[in-house]
Amino acid sequence: MGIQLEIDGQPVTVEPGTTLLEAAKQAGITVPTICWHEATTSYALCRICVVEVAGMRLLQPGCIVEAADGMRVQTRSERVVRARKTILEMLASSVDLSDSPDILALMDEYGALPERFPEAERREVELMDDNPMYLRDYSKCVLCWRCVQVCAEDAQYTFALSFSGRGYETEIATFFDRPMPATTCVFCGQCVGVCPTGALKPKREFMLEQGMGPEEIAVMSSGRKRKRT
Amino acid sequence: MSEINLAPLDKILRPFVPLGRSGLLPALHAAQKQYGWLSEEIAAGVAAALGVPLADVHGVIEFYSLFYSAPVGRRMIRVCADPACALKGADDLLAHLCTHHGIQPNETTPDGSATIERSPCLGLCEQAPAILFDDQAETNVDLKTGHYELGRPRSPVYGPLRLLTRNCGNGTTFLAGYGAYAALQKALKMPPAEVIAEIKASGLVGRGGAAFPTGVKWQGAADAPGEEKYVVCNADESEPGTFKDRILLLDDPHSTIEGMRIAAHAIGATKGYIYLRGEYPYILPVLESALNEARQAGYLGGASGFDIEVRLGAGAYICGEETALFESIEGKRGFPRVKPPFPTTHGLFGKPTVINNVETLANVPLILSMGAAEYRKIGTEKSPGPKLFCVSGDVKKPGLYELPFGVTLGELMEMAGGIIADAGTDLETDKRMQAVLFGGAAGAFATPEQLDVKLTFEDLRAAGLPLGSGVVMVFDESRDLRDALARLGKFFAHESCGKCYPCQMGTQRQMEILERLVNGNWLPGDAERLQDVGWTMTDASLCGLGQTAAAAVLSAMKQFPALFDGGR
Numbered sequence: 001m002g003i004q005l006e007i008d009g010q011p012v013t014v015e016p017g018t019t020l021l022e023a024a025k026q027a028g029i030t031v032p033t034i035c036w037h038e039a040t041t042s043y044a045l046c047r048i049c050v051v052e053v054a055g056m057r058l059l060q061p062g063c064i065v066e067a068a069d070g071m072r073v074q075t076r077s078e079r080v081v082r083a084r085k086t087i088l089e090m091l092a093s094s095v096d097l098s099d100s101p102d103i104l105a106l107m108d109e110y111g112a113l114p115e116r117f118p119e120a121e122r123r124e125v126e127l128m129d130d131n132p133m134y135l136r137d138y139s140k141c142v143l144c145w146r147c148v149q150v151c152a153e154d155a156q157y158t159f160a161l162s163f164s165g166r167g168y169e170t171e172i173a174t175f176f177d178r179p180m181p182a183t184t185c186v187f188c189g190q191c192v193g194v195c196p197t198g199a200l201k202p203k204r205e206f207m208l209e210q211g212m213g214p215e216e217i218a219v220m221s222s223g224r225k226r227k228r229t
Numbered sequence: 230m231s232e233i234n235l236a237p238l239d240k241i242l243r244p245f246v247p248l249g250r251s252g253l254l255p256a257l258h259a260a261q262k263q264y265g266w267l268s269e270e271i272a273a274g275v276a277a278a279l280g281v282p283l284a285d286v287h288g289v290i291e292f293y294s295l296f297y298s299a300p301v302g303r304r305m306i307r308v309c310a311d312p313a314c315a316l317k318g319a320d321d322l323l324a325h326l327c328t329h330h331g332i333q334p335n336e337t338t339p340d341g342s343a344t345i346e347r348s349p350c351l352g353l354c355e356q357a358p359a360i361l362f363d364d365q366a367e368t369n370v371d372l373k374t375g376h377y378e379l380g381r382p383r384s385p386v387y388g389p390l391r392l393l394t395r396n397c398g399n400g401t402t403f404l405a406g407y408g409a410y411a412a413l414q415k416a417l418k419m420p421p422a423e424v425i426a427e428i429k430a431s432g433l434v435g436r437g438g439a440a441f442p443t444g445v446k447w448q449g450a451a452d453a454p455g456e457e458k459y460v461v462c463n464a465d466e467s468e469p470g471t472f473k474d475r476i477l478l479l480d481d482p483h484s485t486i487e488g489m490r491i492a493a494h495a496i497g498a499t500k501g502y503i504y505l506r507g508e509y510p511y512i513l514p515v516l517e518s519a520l521n522e523a524r525q526a527g528y529l530g531g532a533s534g535f536d537i538e539v540r541l542g543a544g545a546y547i548c549g550e551e552t553a554l555f556e557s558i559e560g561k562r563g564f565p566r567v568k569p570p571f572p573t574t575h576g577l578f579g580k581p582t583v584i585n586n587v588e589t590l591a592n593v594p595l596i597l598s599m600g601a602a603e604y605r606k607i608g609t610e611k612s613p614g615p616k617l618f619c620v621s622g623d624v625k626k627p628g629l630y631e632l633p634f635g636v637t638l639g640e641l642m643e644m645a646g647g648i649i650a651d652a653g654t655d656l657e658t659d660k661r662m663q664a665v666l667f668g669g670a671a672g673a674f675a676t677p678e679q680l681d682v683k684l685t686f687e688d689l690r691a692a693g694l695p696l697g698s699g700v701v702m703v704f705d706e707s708r709d710l711r712d713a714l715a716r717l718g719k720f721f722a723h724e725s726c727g728k729c730y731p732c733q734m735g736t737q738r739q740m741e742i743l744e745r746l747v748n749g750n751w752l753p754g755d756a757e758r759l760q761d762v763g764w765t766m767t768d769a770s771l772c773g774l775g776q777t778a779a780a781a782v783l784s785a786m787k788q789f790p791a792l793f794d795g796g797r
């Protein structure tokens with residue numbers, strides 16, 4: 001017994017338990033996502049996937065809301081577009097998106113202006129180079145939580161990462177900001193694998209980007225927090 | 230660096246070890262009480278004792294404003310700077326104290342004797358300006374005369390009804406004064422379904438802000454499968470302008486406890502929690518001793534099959550949101566959960582849970598004693614019962630007003646001596662009303678044209694005013710509402726949990742734009758930016774905090790557009 005609903009005026013039939021995101025995809029309609037990842041639990045953080053459902057007061061996050069019989073969904077209503085565009089503009093005013101091509105493409109698609117919020121306090125953090133495997137540049141972090149999730153119950157059960165601060169000041173952090181080798185981190189690399197923004201980057205990749213040769217890379221060692229240049 | 234003597238830590242933590250992760254907040258409170266702050270070594274000790282990952286312990290310390298991961302002064306002076314206190318000179322008070330101690334806000338004196346913080350609303354709004362001085366309330370501070378009151382705050386109670394407040398206004402009412410739990414005795418003779426039917430028949434809806442029918446909520450938890458169920462009392466009261474639960478708990482703790490006990494019978498719960506906001510430390514001993522009285526009388530613990538534990542919050546408005554409150558009791562950062570599932574089936578520890586506000590629970594014994602039919606004679610058809618209103622700001626008699634639903638805003642203002650009918654009298658002290666902030670920070674503004682609105686759920690909804698937690702904050706004609714808006718903006722930016730993007734970034738951008746508004750650096754396009762940020766938070770945020778963080782701003786833009794034309 002399929003669930004029958006309507007997405008952007010188009011009738012769609014899906015299996016019970018299908019999210020609106022998935023249902024839209026089956027109908028050939030793309031709903032954007034940022035925090036969603038197939039390997040991690042969805043907490044509906046970024047809200048870029050919101051859609052308008054007839055009869056519901058608030059916009060609904062497509063990545064977790066399940067399709068129901070008779071639902072009428074609009075994936076690009078005026079309210080939806082306003083929310084997506086504003087979220088993207090706020091992101092651009094908060095973090096360095098230069099390594100996030102997918103988000104930059106979304107900004108183009110929605111006509112989101114990177115300079116929409118002048119005089120905004122940005123989240124700027126020193127580049128952390130404290131281990132031989134990867135660098136952490138939280139100025140690029142969009143707080144999608146994926147790294148924390150794979151480090152914990154979603155994969156590794158290592159629990160090296162949590163958060164510091166709260167609200168706008170939230171940052172991914174270790175216990176009292178200890179360098180990675182002084183934490184429970186086992187350098188499995190899963191956090192680096194799921195990071196969508198280049199905030200977590202293999203050291204090698206970073207150095208190649210900086211135009212370093214293999215020898216220099218071999219010489220570079222771990223140690224301290226390094227001031228961003 | 231370890232001058233800290235860790236030897237006593239083991240003993241301090243021992244009572245919390247059996248609680249596991251859920252013991253994290255109480256353990257951190259206890260450790261901080263001993264050491265003054267939570268160093269890396271202490272945090273590691275707590276992590277080891279309770280079996281919680283190190284990073285998570287740090288994450289929790291970082292989330293809550295009242296936990297400190299760096300040394301603070303021996304005395305903690307928290308000065309409220311939210312709108313109600315600001316009307317009574319909070320800024321001057323903060324500046325005066327800082328000058329006196331030779332420091333800036335949020336700094337510690339070099340000798341470590343004191344830390345001064347600019348605090349969110351302390352729930353002492355009717356006795357503004359207010360300070361939380363260590364664990365004591367310091368109220369009605371008057372810099373000119375040097376007058377202040379230190380210790381247990383007074384409970385100014387007014388209004389035509391004295392049902393919910395029958396035991397309020399004269400210090401704590403102990404069990405001897407409260408009397409036997411007669412409503413409970415009556416309820417225990419009824420099958421649970423009948424108790425729920427009685428609550429439904431009374432028409433009681435939640436007083437915590439969301440106005441959800443209490444009987445329906447209880448029914449949901451009663452019907453949910455599972456042996457382990459919980460009753461939680463939401464005493465986190467942090468909505469700026471709200472202080473009703475403070476007075477109820479301080480003066481009449483037994484009505485809330487009896488309400489919880491009746492709820493436990495109705496849904497089949499064996500355990501209850503009272504989550505008390507961290508800024509109400511002076512209520513904690515009152516609650517503990519009332520719970521002990523109830524245990525000794527046989528109403529709680531032992532054979533009664535139900536007991537209650539008090540949990541102290543640690544400085545986070547979001548923990549008043551029901552699912553964030555559960556996370557906090559479970560020893561986590563106060564992140565709200567995605568709903569559904571709802572608490573009635575998946576609440577505290579994932580079990581069926583009834584969570585109610587203090588005032589909601591205080592209505593329960595009243596309903597059982599009077600009977601639903603009698604109870605419904607109070608108030609209006611659609612909004613039955615008594616209601617507490619927290620009146621603060623520019624009125625002569627700020628305080629807690631108990632009214633039947635249906636009194637008009639103008640009548641309440643008359644009682645509070647707040648509006649002056651004709652101008653030209655004593656203009657030094659008597660000014661006309663400009664606006665009323667309704668429902669708190671998450672509220673909306675009423676204008677003097679709306680004085681005839683009846684204070685009922687249905688009339689207020691029609692007028693676009695949220696009843697919220699019963700806040701009625703009055704601003705006279707001399708006030709600049711932009712100042713109040715900027716403070717609310719700061720409040721929400723400080724209190725956003727940071728989980729969902731619209732609120733995490735929106736509260737920050739909103740605060741920045743509102744600061745430009747009060748500082749006179751309004752930029753072209755700021756009005757549109759404020760609207761876009763506001764509507765995005767309202768429409769797309771994960772929980773009620775973000776969904777209402779722009780409510781007052783959007784309401785002011787509608788009611789007082791001239792405030793936003795860029796000029797000062």
Ligand SMILES: Cc1cc2nc3c(=O)[nH]c(=O)nc-3n(C[C@H](O)[C@H](O)[C@H](O)COP(=O)(O)O)c2cc1C
Pocket residue numbers: 434435436437438439440441443463464465466467468546547548549550551552584585586587589590772773774
């Ligand atoms: C940000 C936020 C803060 C809240 N704070 C409180 C609070 O301090 N006290 C309270 O009773 N309810 C508060 N609520 C409402 C609760 O989530 C919940 O609806 C309420 O405790 C249910 O009790 P009731 O049905 O008796 O009103 C808050 C909600 C939000 C979104």
Ligand code: SF4
Pocket residue numbers: 140141142143144145146147148172191194195196197199200
């Ligand atoms: S570091 Fe990367 S993966 Fe982790 S939360 Fe930030 S953006 Fe996401």
Ligand code: FES
Pocket residue numbers: 032033034035036043044045046047048049050061062063064
């Ligand atoms: S993808 Fe749905 S909230 Fe981020």
